[in-house]
Amino acid sequence: xxxxxxxxxxxxxxxxxxxxxxxxxxxxxxxxxxxxxxxxxxxxxxxxxxxxxxxxxxxxxxxxxxxxxxxxxxxxxxxxxxxxxxxxxxxxxxxxxxxxxxxxxxxxxxxxxxxxxxxxxxxxxxxxxxxxxxxxxxxxxxxxxxxxxxxxxxxxxxxxxxxxxxxxxxxxxxxxxxxxxxxxxxxxxxxxxxxxxxxxxxxxxxxxxxxxxxxxxxxxxxxxxxxxxxxxxxxxxxxxxxxxxxxxxxxxxxxxxxxxxxxxxxxxxxxxxxxxxxxxxxxxxxxxxxxxxxxxxxxxxxxxxxxxxxxxxxxxxxxxxxxxxxxxxxxxxxxxxxxxxxxxxxxxxxxxxxxxxxxxxxxxxxxxxxxxxxxxxxxxxxxxxxxxxxxxxxxxxxxxxxxxxxxxxxxxxxxxxxxxxxxxxxxxxxxxxxxxxxxxxxxxxxxxxxxxxxxxxxxxxxxxxxxxxxxxxxxxxxxxxxxxxxxxxxxxxxxxxxxxxxxxxxxxxxxxxxxxxxxxxxxxxxxxxxxxxxxxxxxxxxxxxxxxxxxxxxxxxxxxxxxxxxxxxxxxxxxxxxxxxxxxxxxxxxxxxxxxxxxxxxxxxxxxxxxxxxxxxxxxxxxxxx
Numbered sequence: 001x002x003x004x005x006x007x008x009x010x011x012x013x014x015x016x017x018x019x020x021x022x023x024x025x026x027x028x029x030x031x032x033x034x035x036x037x038x039x040x041x042x043x044x045x046x047x048x049x050x051x052x053x054x055x056x057x058x059x060x061x062x063x064x065x066x067x068x069x070x071x072x073x074x075x076x077x078x079x080x081x082x083x084x085x086x087x088x089x090x091x092x093x094x095x096x097x098x099x100x101x102x103x104x105x106x107x108x109x110x111x112x113x114x115x116x117x118x119x120x121x122x123x124x125x126x127x128x129x130x131x132x133x134x135x136x137x138x139x140x141x142x143x144x145x146x147x148x149x150x151x152x153x154x155x156x157x158x159x160x161x162x163x164x165x166x167x168x169x170x171x172x173x174x175x176x177x178x179x180x181x182x183x184x185x186x187x188x189x190x191x192x193x194x195x196x197x198x199x200x201x202x203x204x205x206x207x208x209x210x211x212x213x214x215x216x217x218x219x220x221x222x223x224x225x226x227x228x229x230x231x232x233x234x235x236x237x238x239x240x241x242x243x244x245x246x247x248x249x250x251x252x253x254x255x256x257x258x259x260x261x262x263x264x265x266x267x268x269x270x271x272x273x274x275x276x277x278x279x280x281x282x283x284x285x286x287x288x289x290x291x292x293x294x295x296x297x298x299x300x301x302x303x304x305x306x307x308x309x310x311x312x313x314x315x316x317x318x319x320x321x322x323x324x325x326x327x328x329x330x331x332x333x334x335x336x337x338x339x340x341x342x343x344x345x346x347x348x349x350x351x352x353x354x355x356x357x358x359x360x361x362x363x364x365x366x367x368x369x370x371x372x373x374x375x376x377x378x379x380x381x382x383x384x385x386x387x388x389x390x391x392x393x394x395x396x397x398x399x400x401x402x403x404x405x406x407x408x409x410x411x412x413x414x415x416x417x418x419x420x421x422x423x424x425x426x427x428x429x430x431x432x433x434x435x436x437x438x439x440x441x442x443x444x445x446x447x448x449x450x451x452x453x454x455x456x457x458x459x460x461x462x463x464x465x466x467x468x469x470x471x472x473x474x475x476x477x478x479x480x481x482x483x484x485x486x487x488x489x490x491x492x493x494x495x496x497x498x499x500x501x502x503x504x505x506x507x508x509x510x511x512x513x514x515x516x517x518x519x520x521x522x523x524x525x526x527x528x529x530x531x532x533x534x535x536x537x538x539x540x541x542x543x544x545x546x547x548x549x550x551x552x553x554x555x556x557x558x559x560x561x562x563x564x565x566x567x568x569x570x571x572x573x574x575x576x577x578x579x580x581x582x583x584x585x586x587x588x589x590x591x592x593x594x595x596x597x598x599x600x601x602x603x604x605x606x607x608x609x610x611x612x613x614x615x616x617x618x619x620x621x622x623x624x625x626x
Contacts, residue, residue: 005029012244014272016237020432023448024206025233027272032204032229034107037271041067044247049270050277052096058278058292061096066103069096071197072186073179074104077135078196079189080159084109084203087131087212091115091124091146092139094266094279097163097179098257101137102267106210106229108200113212113224114258121149123222128154131212131224131455136160137179141167144176151175206230212455213260213407216610224455227260231410234448235264236272238430242417243377243401247274249296250374252289254280254304261382264411265299287311290371298372299379302386302513303520305400308370309389310516310541330358330366334395342394342423363396372398377418379403381411384487386510387424394423402426404487408464408471410449414485425484435485436470442491443477444470476504493611495525501583503531508584511576516541517568522614523586524622530587532625534618535569537591542568560593588625592618 005026007018015028030036041049044063051058077088088105090112092098098114105112113131115124117139124146128136136157138144147160160176162168168178190197210229214222245251251270255262270277275297280289286304316327333354340347347355367373378393378400385402393400403415404426414435416427429435433447450471453461464472476494477487489504496502505523512521512533519538525531539556542565546553553559569589577585592614615622 011241013246014237014240016241017432020234020238020241020430020448022432023230023234025230025237025448027233027237031206031233032201032208033210033232033268033271034103034201034204034229036233037070037103037107038067038198038201040271040274044274047274048276050096050099050279052279053281053289066096066099069100069183070104070107071190072104072183073100074108074110074186074200075189075193075197076182076184076186077105077110078108078200079185080135082108082110082134084200085111085209087111087113087133088135088137089113089115089128089131089133090137091117091119091143092137092163093117093282094253094255094257094262095139095163096279097137099267099277102211102257102263103271106204107197109203109208111209111212111226113214114256114263115214116256116258117143119146121146125150125153127214127222127224128157130221132156134158138162140164144168204229206233209452211263213258213263215407223457223460225260225407226452226455227410228452231449231451232264232268234432235410235412235430236268238432238447238449239264239412239415240269240272241431243379243403243415245269245273245275245297249273249275249376250278250293251275251297252278252280252286252293252295254283254286254289255301259382260407260411261299261301261405265379287371291369292371294368294371294374296374296376297379298375298377299381301382302380302384302389305378305380305385305389305393306513306519307538309392309514310538312366312370313516314541314544326358326362330362331392331395333358334363334397335391338391338394342421359397366396367398370398375399377401379415381405384506384510386514388511388514390423404485406473408451409445409447409473410451412449413443413445413447413473416484422480422482422484425480425486427485428483429485435479437477437479438466440491441476441478441488443473443475443485443487445473446470495523495531496527497525497531497583498527498529499583503584505531508576508580508586509533511579512573512586515572515576517545517572522611524615524625528626531583531585532588532590532622533573533586534614534621535589535591536596537565537569539595556595557593560591566591590618590621590625592621 008015009018017025024031027036030039041063046062048060049063049066050061088110090101102112115127144162161179161182163179206229208229209226210232211227212224214224253266257263266277278293280286336351337347337355375398380400381403390400401416401421405412414427414429436444438444474491475487476489476491477485479485489506494504508523509521512518517538520536522534523531551562551564553562573586
């Protein structure tokens with residue numbers, strides 16, 4: 001193989017293509033994810049690949065464990081009839097078996113498709129049928145129930161495999177088996193066909209589809225984006241070149257692995273880097289798990305970064321006068337230092353000394369409290385984040401860098417890095433990638449990680465590309481003279497007021513979400529005389545606000561209705577309005593007084609409000625404001 005490799009270079013411990021503008025893309029001499037996976041497992045052997053918490057104790061699993069379980073799972077499916085190019089769906093929370101499935105299926109030439117655990121039985125039916133899945137892997141009895149509700153509507157499904165026996169002891173069904181039985185089938189097949197797994201890995205090609213990632217379906221039925229091995233190899237090579245992950249790094253996996261951002265960061269990047277993945281117990285325990293793991297690299301959606309800031313803000317609100325003063329001084333020193341670094345100016349000695357003092361006296365403990373004391377690089381993606389929030393993190397010594405990508409770009413398009421970061425932008429294009437701005441302001445993209453198209457949907461695939469082959473992102477943005485991309489909003493979300501003024505709501509919404517009392521917001525105003533907004537409050541922080549002031553409430557709806565809470569949000573909006581022109585100012589608002597979860601149509605699984613659903617479902621609230 002060495003004779004056929006394009007010119008290579010070693011960057012951050014990885015050997016990758018010197019020219020990332022064209023494929024095939026190699027990492028350490030391997031051109032597909034299964035081949036790279038096998039190499040890492042052979043090289044790292046008994047070193048820890050992942051950790052999972054069981055009964056309060058973190059338990060380690062080696063690269064040998066990873067490879068063996070993936071092999072037996074993959075070969076077990078082959079023994080039951082899985083063919084190359086066929087799809088296996090998995091319906092489970094993040095856990096080691098998710099990764100065993102992902103790599104086991106890919107290694108035998110199959111395609112792995114994730115299903116969100118918040119999806120309904122009807123959604124499961126659609127995804128299984130649309131992907132033509134032959135096998136379905138479910139986590140437990142709760143997820144199995146969804147299958148049982150719609151099993152007659154999924155005639156193409158051969159077998160369902162359950163990971164967790166709890167609540168299912170004594171359960172028997174000819175179409176359903178348990179993961180231990182699948183491993184046993186794989187061991188038997190391996191004994192009868194020695195070398196079959198390696199042969200299957202050798203047969204994988206960069207152009208083969210590796211995974212299906214379904215879009216959120218906000219504008220119609222979800223579409224299965226086909227991502228090839230070559231797409232993934234480019235995203236890893238280009239992403240890790242400027243944003244390295246090292247073998248000594250601990251990472252924390254908490255976003256659903258169905259999501260392309262978590263899939264690339266927690267499955268593929270650790271395989272390339274040889275780092276260790278730690279699985280969060282649940283979304284509810286993420287803050288405890290952050291403190292326990294204290295990762296060196298960590299990628300999250302803006303909602304989590306907002307939540308951490310909110311918790312700190314609330315604690316500072318409860319502090320003594322002396323503690324508040326000390327925090328203010330520490331933040332002032334941190335901001336001064338961060339501003340110099342952001343502008344490329346030398347940090348004055350007085351600022352350096354002030355920061356060192358406050359870092360030792362206060363900021364180091366603050367970082368330890370939020371589980372960021374070892375963090376070398378934090379990342380934010382999947383949605384816009386407030387620049388003010390990024391400045392706060394930089395001030396306390398937590399480098400959170402914003403990037404940008406989408407499912408159709410295998411997770412990443414551009415990214416800021418520690419040595420070249422512009423807050424308010426999503427960074428320059430990946431190495432070897434091209435970005436251009438169309439006449440209507442749309443960001444368009446061309447690179448080695450642009451997806452293959454939508455599964456069995458050539459019409460929608462064609463709509464996603466320009467006539468000359470560039471990916472249409474649907475986002476509006478600008479590129480500055482240094483090549484940094486700034487996203488200003490979604491093309492379909494641009495508000496044109498009755499007066500003909502164009503307003504992109506994302507910047508206004510981000511400013512409002514910087515408040516610890518606001519969880520999410522949707523600005524309204526298309527074809528209307530002025531702007532208004534619907535607000536989702538941060539339940540925990542607003543409840544504390546109400547309790548501290550003895551504001552009576554009995555449930556979430558009565559909390560939203562309380563005059564003091566309404567005044568709190570009104571004051572926040574009025575303060576934010578000062579930063580915007582008159583036509584961009586919010587004239588009225590309403591609180592969404594129903595506590596939303598990812599089970600609701602209004603929220604995506606990564607807890608972003610779906611604008612179209614919100615505007616439709618809460619049309620009565622909107623009409624009140626006009």
